[in-house]
Amino acid sequence: MGISVLLEPIILAEIMLQGLVRGSMYALMACGLSLIFGLMGVKNFSHGEFFMLGAYVMFFVAVFMDAPFILGIGAAAAVLFVFGVLVERTLIANLRRRAGRDWLLDAFVLTIGLMIVLQNLALLTFGSTRRGVPQLVSGMTEIGPIFVTNERLMILGASALIVTMLGLFIRYTRMGKAIRATGQDPEAAQTLGIDVNRVYTYTFGLGAALAGIAGALLIGIFPAYPTVGFHPVIKSIAAVILGGLGNVPGAIAAGLLLGVIEAYTTFFLASGWQHVITAGLIVLVLIFRPYGLFSSAKGDRP
């Protein structure tokens, strides 16, 4: 295959689309991570396990109960929201109260512990079999010269919808305003009568729900198995950092960008090197723009 064939615009466009689908997963994950990170400073390393649990919920709803997939997405969001709330109440809030000043590094290590526990409990409960759904939506659509599976269109559309809803929620609802106020200044927010602990719990649940939705949506591409969350969590942490500390729109853009870069490097280089390439890119960004691609240099340095 000559290089000229590789550079056909149609093929390039198809890879672009593939990258955007992958990127929308990173973006959804990164949204939740960035929300939690920006508000509480917690680096949640067990976010990938929330993704994994979402995928399992989807599998049981869509395959075992044979329900429509919309229900599966709703169920994943609900289950993971409750789970996130429980994790925050029982573990993170406890740690914040006990550990005092430098609790953030402790919280990071705690979520690593949670990651090991959840991964291995999943292994014990569900086994290491990959449980997937071949297709949530069937059929193809022709857009100009390229054919796109409806599944991919559904993933892109649903991600865009969810991100828009999140944006509206944060902008206009009472809870959303409380989240923004707490993010700016927790003490001032508390003085104004906002229950800061409740805001933290709610946000953590929301972030977990977003990861669960991502897991449920992508089950056609990433079947559910115990360690499925590892790759997404690393990439979405990278997206959060590329987007800038706690900058949710930046994290979304960076997530999409990472997905596209990954798709092109996988296509043009022998498999195995794409991780080295993305890693190298992120290392370069961390050296030259440690405050992120989409944030300005002012404010807190990492």
Add this chain to the structure above:
Amino acid sequence: MTAETERRSKSTARPRFLSELTPWRTVKIAIVLGLLVFVPYFSDSAFITTVFISAVMFGLFAAIYDLMIGYAGLINFGYAGFIAAGAYTSALAWLHFGVSPWLGLLLAGFVCALLGFLTGLVSLRLRGLYLALMTFFIGEAIRFTISNTPDVTRGMLGLSVAPFPDIFGIDFSRGNHLNYYYLLLVIGAAIMTFMTVLVRSKYGLAFKALREDQLATESLGISTTRYKLINFTLASFLTGIVAGFYAHYLGILSPTPQEFGVPRTVEILTITYVGGRGTLWGSLFSGFLLIGFQEYFRALGAWRLVMFGALLIFVMLYARRGLAGLKKYVW
């Protein structure tokens, strides 16, 4: 400072160190050392000896990890990649250039030190999650480079490594576990002594200052950059030496995630935290506890890892000082 006061401060340092060695404590140290030296010797079981080797080896890795995270607050999330670099350096130097594994240990140390220095250099401005991510990618880049160059490293097929050649008439053929164990004890004693002296010196104080408050440290005229580099370079050097031992003792290396990826880093991090960060010696004890536990409950499979994770969560929530928190009752 005049020569006179300098000499006096030096002469007062020695009695302070000696005064910590009360008779009772000397006895306890002797008991621990005695157990370390003689249990594998008298047990006469290859299994016990291999468990002791794993425990000391991982205890050492965890203690070196503690030098970074417990003293200077530097989180190295690609630590297993550094171990891989050291192990492969010594193994490949022997395979391709016929370098004796004894020199290979030092060579591995120097290559790792260089890697640590470069890592420090590119992550000078980073802390916390940023540093974790940067080191993670560096570690993974090392691992992928090994697995993607099968012509040199045999990649995922696995590289078989020669045992140490005999030296001073001591037999180091594979299977002679006891001699490997004593070699490891000698290496470990040297490393632990070096690190203990290091953290008690002004370098140790600078590391702690770095961990507590970077800005305040800078304002006191201590170069955080300099001490960060020193910490990373020294810790990586020591890692390389233990990693070289790891390669020649194990005899086979492959760049899988379980051996040189995040699961391995997490394992070492757990040992460090359970032992108690900022103590160095706690890691050695928790190495024995956790590796022993792991070997004993081998039949439990994944439950073992669930308990590992739960233990880590428990330590973070309720016992932040880890095993070192028990020190006042037994030591």
